[in-house]
Structures are given as structure tokens and as C-alpha cells.
Amino acid sequence: MSPRADAVRNRTKILDAARDQITRNGPDAGMDQIAAAAGVAVGTLYRHFPNKTDLVSAVISEYLGHVADDIEAAAGRVRAGAHAMDEITELLGRVLEASATDHAVKAAARALGADPSDQAAEDRAGAALGGLIQIAQADGDLHPDVTVDDFYLLISSAPTDQPADVRARWLTLVLPGLRTRGRI
Numbered sequence: 001m002s003p004r005a006d007a008v009r010n011r012t013k014i015l016d017a018a019r020d021q022i023t024r025n026g027p028d029a030g031m032d033q034i035a036a037a038a039g040v041a042v043g044t045l046y047r048h049f050p051n052k053t054d055l056v057s058a059v060i061s062e063y064l065g066h067v068a069d070d071i072e073a074a075a076g077r078v079r080a081g082a083h084a085m086d087e088i089t090e091l092l093g094r095v096l097e098a099s100a101t102d103h104a105v106k107a108a109a110r111a112l113g114a115d116p117s118d119q120a121a122e123d124r125a126g127a128a129l130g131g132l133i134q135i136a137q138a139d140g141d142l143h144p145d146v147t148v149d150d151f152y153l154l155i156s157s158a159p160t161d162q163p164a165d166v167r168a169r170w171l172t173l174v175l176p177g178l179r180t181r182g183r184i
Contacts, residue, residue, distance in 0.1 A: 011048050013038040019059050019102075026107055031055075063102055064121040067095060071128040078135055085141035088132055089175060092154070096167055100160040143180050150178075 017038035021029040031052055035045040049055035074087040099106075129148050136142035159170050 007048075010038070010040050010044055013040060014045055014048055014055070015059060015062060018055050019062075022056065022059065023102060060106065061118040061121065063098070064118045064125070067098070068121040068125040068128070070094060071125045071132070075128040075131050078132060083141075084132055084136035084139055085179070088136055088142065088178075091132075092151070092175075093171055095155055096158050096160070096171060097164075099155055099158060100162075100164075100167060140180055142178055146178055 014034065018029070018034045021034050021037050025033075031045055032042055034055070035042045038045065045055075049058060071091060074082075074091045078084045078087050126148050129151060133142060133146060133148065133151075137144050137146070154174060159166055162170075
């Protein structure tokens with residue numbers, strides 16, 4: 001295996017271990033602990049990520065990339081004939097659950113002062129979500145004043161620190177506010 005392949009493999013192992021350790025332990029997860037969980041030397045971890053803020057930022061950027069991929073896939077399914085409102089509903093549920101799972105990682109990022117924004121991923125997600133919203137509005141299912149920012153607000157205010165049944169209930173209560181037939 002070439003050194004480049006080893007470096008890529010080590011970076012992947014470090015990111016996986018960091019996501020797991022920070023999710024379990026929040027910002028208290030130590031770099032030594034993360035290196036051990038990744039099966040790499042601490043020096044290897046520091047070569048890839050000079051400090052914990054950089055490491056947490058990379059984990060958050062990876063997460064945002066996955067969210068953007070998911071939204072783009074939902075938009076692709078709609079272009080292939082799926083119902084836009086169904087895709088939006090399922091997407092909101094998936095993002096809610098992923099946010100609950102990664103809640104500790106985001107708390108760690110805030111505690112460390114990391115900038116978790118990945119502008120390219122945010123732009124991709126926003127464009128794909130905007131397209132889904134327009135189609136659902138054209139179908140008459142999504143209220144015409146709903147915006148991409150509304151979805152971001154919903155996720156940022158969701159009860160991600162609550163049990164799954166509470167999160168499911170929250171989604172059941174929120175969805176009618178998005179639908180044209182759900183408002184009074």
C-alpha cells in the first residue's frame with residue numbers, strides 16, 4: 001500500500017473514531033482517546049489535524065456533505081417521478097434523526113469554537129432543497145411561503161436531545177404547518 005493510500009486510510013479512521021468518541025463523550029473526548037480508538041499514533045492524528053478544533057470541524061464538514069448528498073438524492077428521486085412532499089417529509093425525518101445522533105458533535109464544535117460551516121455543502125444542500133420546495137409548492141402541497149431558511153430553522157430548533165418518540169411526535173406536529181392543507 002502506498003504512503004498516500006495509508007494517509008487516506010488513517011484520515012478516514014481518525015474521522016470515524018472522532019465522530020464516535022465525540023458523540024459519546026462530547027467535547028471532553030481527548031485526542032489521545034480518539035487516536036487510540038482510530039488505531040493510530042497520536043502523532044499521526046496531529047499530522048492530519050493539528051488541534052481538536054480542526055478535527056471537529058472536519059467531522060462536521062463530513063456530516064454536512066452527507067446531508068447535501070441526501071438532499072440531492074431526494075431531488076433526483078423527485079425528478080424521476082417521486083412525490084416532492086413525500087420526499088421532503090422523509091428528508092426532514094432523516095435529518096432530524098441524524099441531527100439527534102450527531103448532537104454531541106455539534107455541541108463539541110460550539111464548545112471548541114469550531115466553524116462547522118462547509119459553504120460548498122451548504123450551497124449544494126440549499127439549491128437541492130430549494131428545488132424540492134418549488135416542486136412541492138407547484139404541486140400545491142407545500143405552503144407558498146415556506147423557504148429553505150424555514151427548514152434550517154426547524155432543524156435548529158428540533159428536540160434533538162429528546163428520545164426518538166418525542167422527535168417523532170415533534171415531526172407529526174410540525175408537518176401540518178408546512179402543508180397547504182395543514183394551516184388554518
